[in-house]
Amino acid sequence: MTQWTVERVAGELLAREHDRRDGGRLVDDWPELDLATAYEAQDVLLRKKIDAGERVVGVKLGLTSRAKQERMGVHSPITGWLTDGMVLPAGAPVPPLIHPRVEPEIVFVLGKPLRGPGITGPVALDAVASVHAGFEVIDSRYTDFRFTLPDVVADNASAARFVVGATGVPPTALDLRLEACVLSVQGEPVDSATGAAVQGHPAEALALAANDLGRRGITLEAGWLVLTGGLTDAVPLRPKETVTAEFRHLGTVYIEGG
Numbered sequence: 223m224t225q226w227t228v229e230r231v232a233g234e235l236l237a238r239e240h241d242r243r244d245g246g247r248l249v250d251d252w253p254e255l256d257l258a259t260a261y262e263a264q265d266v267l268l269r270k271k272i273d274a275g276e277r278v279v280g281v282k283l284g285l286t287s288r289a290k291q292e293r294m295g296v297h298s299p300i301t302g303w304l305t306d307g308m309v310l311p312a313g314a315p316v317p318p319l320i321h322p323r324v325e326p327e328i329v330f331v332l333g334k335p336l337r338g339p340g341i342t343g344p345v346a347l348d349a350v351a352s353v354h355a356g357f358e359v360i361d362s363r364y365t366d367f368r369f370t371l372p373d374v375v376a377d378n379a380s381a382a383r384f385v386v387g388a389t390g391v392p393p394t395a396l397d398l399r400l401e402a403c404v405l406s407v408q409g410e411p412v413d414s415a416t417g418a419a420v421q422g423h424p425a426e427a428l429a430l431a432a433n434d435l436g437r438r439g440i441t442l443e444a445g446w447l448v449l450t451g452g453l454t455d456a457v458p459l460r461p462k463e464t465v466t467a468e469f470r471h472l473g474t475v476y477i478e479g480g
């Protein structure tokens with residue numbers, strides 16, 4: 223039986239990502255794994271990516287909408303790391319992954335640093351330089367995306383790839399609660415939501431990230447990207463299929479399964 227440590231957890235999850243295979247949940251082998259230890263494993267995983275030449279470009283939130291929480295059976299928002307290795311150029315097909323799913327997200331580019339605790343939604347929004355449409359491609363390293371809260375935290379919140387739309391809008395130019403998005407697969411609408419789906423306002427998700435990371439001694443830096451979380455449930459990304467997210471003011475992003 224494996225004696226699990228945060229180092230071993232990070233090594234195992236990176237090996238699954240590299241070999242493109244899923245596997246069992248950590249909590250089945252390590253029932254005592256708690257949230258703080260899971261974030262330690264996530265940080266070790268990031269350190270290994272940095273040692274391999276990747277660079278941090280921002281953070282992601284996960285499970286910030288009811289649609290996502292209910293589908294995944296985990297009812298608490300989480301954060302994860304974004305690196306330059308996860309950036310997908312607009313229009314590029316997604317490389318082969320384990321079992322990719324795609325979800326539309328509102329993306330912030332920070333113009334000022336943010337450090338919690340004590341950050342509110344309005345203070346968070348004031349640090350945003352521009353707002354973009356985006357897609358996140360998630361790819362759990364667990365079989366059938368079945369995980370508990372500490373499992374998914376250790377797995378860097380299922381992060382795999384992401385796309386950021388080219389059109390940047392100043393946060394003062396629109397009401398993000400009312401920003402509507404229609405998600406389509408092969409041109410057929412499959413879901414829709416407005417920005418209010420994410421914590422009532424996506425800036426609340428940003429504040430949550432600043433406060434959670436602040437408690438771990440981490441500042442959100444100017445220039446970082448923040449993915450505020452799937453507005454709708456994610457859809458499977460199948461080879462050669464195109465998924466589109468049309469936002470009312472932020473423009474349209476599309477992605478193609480590789």
Ligand code: OOG
Nearest residue numbers: 284285290379380451452
């Ligand atoms: C966990 C990651 C969730 C989001 O935007 O809600 C997430 C998962 O669903 O596998 O990225």
Ligand code: MG
Nearest residue numbers: 284358451452
């Ligand atoms: Mg997401």
